[in-house]
Amino acid sequence: MKYLPLILIAALLAACTLGTVRSENRSMQGKTVYIVHGYMAGPTDHWFAWLKDEIEHEGGTAKIIAMPNSDNPDPAAWDSTLRKEIGPLDKDTFIVAHSLGTVASMRYLQDHPDARIGGLVLVSGFDRRLPNIPALDGFIDWKPIAHDTIRQMTDNRAVITAMDDDIVAPQLSAALAQSLDAELIELERGGHFLGSDGFDAFPQVWQKLQQQAAAR
Numbered sequence: 001m002k003y004l005p006l007i008l009i010a011a012l013l014a015a016c017t018l019g020t021v022r023s024e025n026r027s028m029q030g031k032t033v034y035i036v037h038g039y040m041a042g043p044t045d046h047w048f049a050w051l052k053d054e055i056e057h058e059g060g061t062a063k064i065i066a067m068p069n070s071d072n073p074d075p076a077a078w079d080s081t082l083r084k085e086i087g088p089l090d091k092d093t094f095i096v097a098h099s100l101g102t103v104a105s106m107r108y109l110q111d112h113p114d115a116r117i118g119g120l121v122l123v124s125g126f127d128r129r130l131p132n133i134p135a136l137d138g139f140i141d142w143k144p145i146a147h148d149t150i151r152q153m154t155d156n157r158a159v160i161t162a163m164d165d166d167i168v169a170p171q172l173s174a175a176l177a178q179s180l181d182a183e184l185i186e187l188e189r190g191g192h193f194l195g196s197d198g199f200d201a202f203p204q205v206w207q208k209l210q211q212q213a214a215a216r
């Protein structure tokens with residue numbers, strides 16, 4: 001057919017316009033998210049790759065940082081890795097960290113006191129020794145957390161815990177949230193939010209990250 005009906009042309013033009021609007025208004029457009037895994041984990045574990053895909057689908061940039069020797073972590077090596085892998089910190093920068101990755105991430109941030117970031121989501125976060133994992137005492141004791149410095153870096157701070165977490169007790173996550181004056185999100189069930197707990201995806205983290213991106 002040589003000529004398209006006018007109604008079809010109008011529909012095509014509307015679809016193109018709608019596609020442009022959606023592209024410009026994607027929730028993570030221009031945002032960079034660093035995802036920091038924890039003890040005995042890596043970039044392909046749990047919900048990390050799923051979250052990266054969600055961020056990129058919404059126009060953002062996501063990087064899952066591979067922390068060295070996660071079965072026997074060295075705090076100085078983890079700190080060095082974050083310094084190498086994380087780019088400039090600004091209002092379009094967000095950090096999502098899990099378990100021991102929350103400790104490393106907070107230490108990294110506190111060494112950049114003049115920076116301002118878009119948001120921080122700490123999953124199963126803590127800042128003190130875990131009685132059930134004494135092997136991590138040296139990592140945790142390496143350098144204290146400067147909560148006041150982190151508070152000043154962003155208004156968007158959240159700690160997510162599950163009431164049945166038997167690795168990082170929810171009381172420890174609650175204490176961290178209080179120290180950071182962060183929003184505390186307590187789920188009834190979820191364990192340590194591992195793949196073995198059924199967390200190949202984590203919608204609550206994604207929802208909170210989108211909220212922080214919109215609020216910044």
